[in-house]
Amino acid sequence: MIPIPLNPIIQAITPLAGSATSLLKNKLERNEQVIKLLKKFHIDPEHPPADFTGVYKYTLVEYGVGKPQPILELFREKDIQQALHQALYQDDRSLFLKEAEQFLDWNRLGDKIRELRIDPRREFYEFAAIFIEIINRTQTPAEVIRTQKLDSLHKKLSQLQERLDKLPSAEEICTEIAQLVQEKYSAGLPQENIPPTPATLSSPTAPTSLTVGGRYKIIQQLGNGEFGDTYLAEDLHFPSKPRCVIKQLRSQCSQTARRSFDREAKVLYQLNSHDQIPNLLAHFEDGDFYLVHQFIEGQTLSHELIDTQPWSNPQVINMLQDILQILAFIHQHQVIHRHINPKNLIRRSSDNKIVLINFGGIKEISTGQTRTFAETQTEGYMPPEQGSGLVRFCSDIYAVGIIGIQAITGLNPKQFKLNGDGDIVWHDKVQISPKFADILDKMVRYNFKVRYQSAADALQALLDLEASEQFG
Known part of the structure; x- marks a missing residue:
């Protein structure tokens, strides 16, 4: 809301x-x-x-x-x-x-x-x-609302009866009936002799009904993690049925995972004010636990970062600046993302800006509690200290630096070579300004103590570089 x-x-x-x-x-x-x-x-x-x-x-x-x-x-x-x-x-x-x-x-x-x-x-x-x-004293009594819902329901039932013979599959029939059953429940009618909401016919791992929370219709599964799954859904509460992304925490998960899920919601509500972080629209329990996120139209950076196709210096600098200003915001709110990689960065179609998603692996510094909903950080982007649980602000900066080196070299992080100090050897793969190379090196140092300690510092270094040099 x-x-x-x-x-x-x-x-x-x-x-x-x-x-x-x-x-x-x-x-x-x-x-x-x-x-x-x-x-x-x-x-x-x-x-x-x-x-x-x-x-x-x-x-x-x-x-x-x-x-x-x-x-x-x-x-x-x-x-x-x-x-x-x-x-x-x-x-x-x-x-x-x-x-x-x-x-x-x-x-x-x-x-x-x-x-x-x-x-x-x-x-x-x-x-x-x-x-x-x-x-209880409002202008619109509950009886009026119920009457409106009943009128709408009867009208839709009549329309459904006329269309049943024309539906091409049993799955579409089940979908239509499920919506009407849900509307009947919302209208507050007696529920005897009403068949149970049919389970989805398309995916055995989807929620046990076609709608959750009384309003979100599941369209397809987007992914799965250690503790739950992610779905694309429609919000039936609005006539336009806007799309949204729903995270489900499986009911058989531990209480620890449930608490992590609930804590994630509280942290995410604090981040809603940033334009390049999807708004958390709601969180609720409906058999399982759910988070409802704003849907972002676009494609992930993993589709843009194609092996053997290096980006230009200006392209990489613009991308890094876009990501780092988001990081500066979340770090200001004492939140570490912990799960930054190209799959969790979407280039929004409407304005070409990068949006940071999937905060399931966040850590809130103020409480020292690590959230564990998301799967382990993708190989190649995780800083060395994260494997030992020593996560810091500069851990996120490391992951962003890896993406920058991947973009400018055209190499997958799994192909990176390391020197005796554990630092990445990559300068021989590309023509790059020495100052720009120094910035990327400082972002991805093996020793976290010599990295940039804040996203704001790394961002300022790139802005100073852009002001002092011309890139072709």
Whole structure:
């Protein structure tokens, strides 16, 4: 979900925090203040809006009058909005409390709220209770929504009956029925005499139903790893059925893997603001655990890095700069990717920019916990220290440097020769500026202590090189 812009509301509520005591003593006066603020933001106090964004804004006003600044900032956070949205979507209010408390464990607001001797659990309960109460007063009652779903369902059933004889295969029939069964469940109808959702006919390793999470229709399997699989899917929640990528954690996996999967989601939500990292759209449990990512149209660098076809110096420099600025961003958020290789870098079709995917192997420095969803780093791109579990920021830089040398030499990393110090011997394979060669060498030193220690430093070296030299 897109974060709700709440700054204007919070700015209007904040001055009232100092008068909280008097307002709370006079309930009528407080209600008048709430009504005044709602009208200021074009919200009808008598008829709350029916959408999530509108109800959230209404709740923040009704709840927030008299609350201290850190509490208001807390409910402005997109992670808190996302947690409430997921809890409602999965009809599990306890999920909101769990996610919100975990958010406070690492966010600075947790310390501020505790310093004020405020019980955050009570605040979460109060906010959620007001939110639910407002939902029950919305302009669009549940009966209207159910009626609309029923009308749509009956219409589609009639259309299906007319088309059954024309469908070319049993698989297509099963797919259509599965969608309608899922819509029937969503409409809240009695479920007796309804056949179970048919299992997929195309892949024994796919999820056990054609849709997961009540809205994501599996199209095809994209890959598999040690703990789970990756699928291309359609989001049936929207008329255009936009495509997305779903990671599934198999239910037979260990609790350790499940915790890693859940932690990955929390880290990825923090990275959603970068244009060259696919947004994490949702994470949920539906028999197994799932992450839903934005789908990126394009092809991986593995399709561009063809053996025996070296790139030009400017091409390699541009590619390295593109990747390093993404790395600088994730490292700033104290995250190490650990799994950088050409298969996890997509050149986006719409603008030709490189997008970094597959954060299943990430490590978050602040907790020291390594995520293990992704398979082991691809041979040739893994720095020496990673095999011993000593992963650092410069470990990602090593992998990017290997890709740079691969591009400029046209050699597969498996063909690289090493000298007595464990460093790569490659200068004799290509015509290259000495300064550029020095930069690549420093990125891939065997001894991690003499590599660039930050992506920002490596990026700056390339920018300085580009400014000082002309490449043909």
